[in-house]
Amino acid sequence: MNTNPDAVTVLCYGDSNTYGQRGEDVDRGRWPIDVRWTGLLQDLLGDGYSVIEEGLNGRTTDLDYPDRVGRNGRAYLVPCLQSHDPVDVVVLWLGANDLKPQFGRSVADIAVALGRLLDDIETMPSYREGPPPRIVLLGPTPIDSTRPDFSEFCPPEFAPALVAKADELRVAVRALAAERGVGYADVGAVAGVGDDGMHLARDAHPAVAALVAGAVRAASAVTVC
Template identity: 40%
Template sequence: MQVRTILCYGDSNTNGTRPLRVPGALDRYAEDERWPGLLRASLGESWRVIEEGLPGRTTVHDDAVEGRHRNGLRTLRACLESHLPLDLVAIMLGTNDLKARFSVEPADIAASVGTLLAEARIATAAQDFAPRLLVIAPVPIDEAGFLGAMFRGGAEKSRHLAPLYEAIAERNGADFLDAGAVARVSAVDGVHFEADQHAALARAMAAKIAAMFPG
């Protein structure tokens, strides 16, 4: 039986962070509750699902508050090369770029995803075949709870990302999925998912992968 491998590269919503009520109280859903784990169960033994979700990860920005290691571009190549060969690389980043401290526009966030796609091509060039790339537009956020101030102005920006991400994906020969079409953020903090939304995203991902890799 052929076993394919997908690497899921994202932030806290790939990590499975539960909605936050107070600062510093990081809590993660169990493997069988967060969407990559649910995807693994759905795909079965024919797929290996690698979770690379880091809370606070941006696309290409060093975070002076939370650390330079949150820069997704800095760590992407190491993550990819450590898991070669890969059949599919799924990237869902951009939510943390919406923090007020970065002051970037939706078009710039989408362009940063394009930079990640280019880096992914370079990082996987050593394997015999090029992996498929999947761009996932993050779920639009709300400015709620204690995270509201941190993401001030980000909610409106987040609602413009999906079509920009789709265009970047098409330009780079990548597939596209709009997570905002199938899931929503929690009212608790306006950024993270409740358990049922992890399940919804996992279902959409499984359907997308089945369409990308028929048979």
Template identity: 40%
Template structure:
């Protein structure tokens, strides 16, 4: 059986779009893209969800706490779930928050930092690094409850896929642009609809079957 670790933020966790009153829910396992992907790949794959709302690539969040830093938790996730055959990362959306002041190039450097750690810690079979998959998040829109905190992020998000594709090529990783099959919900401009989760899972399944 092959083991796939999906490392991401709220859109891997399955957080629904945030309503104007601040309410939200977590989609059921039959909807969340990692679980949907598992069902599409079949019993030969063990797919692990490792999604934390608010997670960045490698930056402490000054408001929500240092545990949102994806680099801090990565060693724990790798050791908990080793050995891995494939490590997939879909991060960068939270790095677009205005108070970080990051460029798409900077965010791609964050992904590079994570992939470097995965290779160095080599949590794959026989002490080797697992295969890598870089997933570029869907572009965002500055609307709803998140609009103000993401000022300037919409334009940056539409440039991110090109930079992440370069990072994937650098590491010999697979690459998938989630924005090629799905878009953020118009409700809050950040989170995915149920249909978007299913589309991403379907696209990834087609890629991995190759």
């Protein structure tokens, strides 16, 4: 925990790629904090920033699983923000799990759901006077169905559609960020996935941390003046 009372608070709210799920050796769970991009982000930003990692495997924008409790990202977002209030910057990285065939959700519907999360962040009451948290949207990583372990997680018949929708979502998230005037960072432009074809490769974490650090600095320059 960063004990600097003047630190800029950065909440990283996302799914398994924020949690740090391994893209290789998946049976070993998450990468250690000194490997995860969120931990590296803290190192890059230094003591003037306090990075809070809020990632959860399977988290959706606003959808419920019939057999996995607590994965609805919208249901927990406001309590999470209030728990860490005041928050200066929110790095929001969700949408990939909404692509799962079981939900049957279109890319347009995912973008609308992300927009509702932006609304929640921008209208959340805070004890501190001033503007709401600045937001940085992260674009999804490309899904690579050619990776050796991909078939363990996704039936082959769903792979082409899933890959195509992930590419469409990347475009949609960029467009949403531009429309809403929030920050955007394209993770897919700097980072690859591991053997499972969905989660960041170990060697991708430093690149993601550097990308997000630049976006956070730009956002916080507007917030803290």
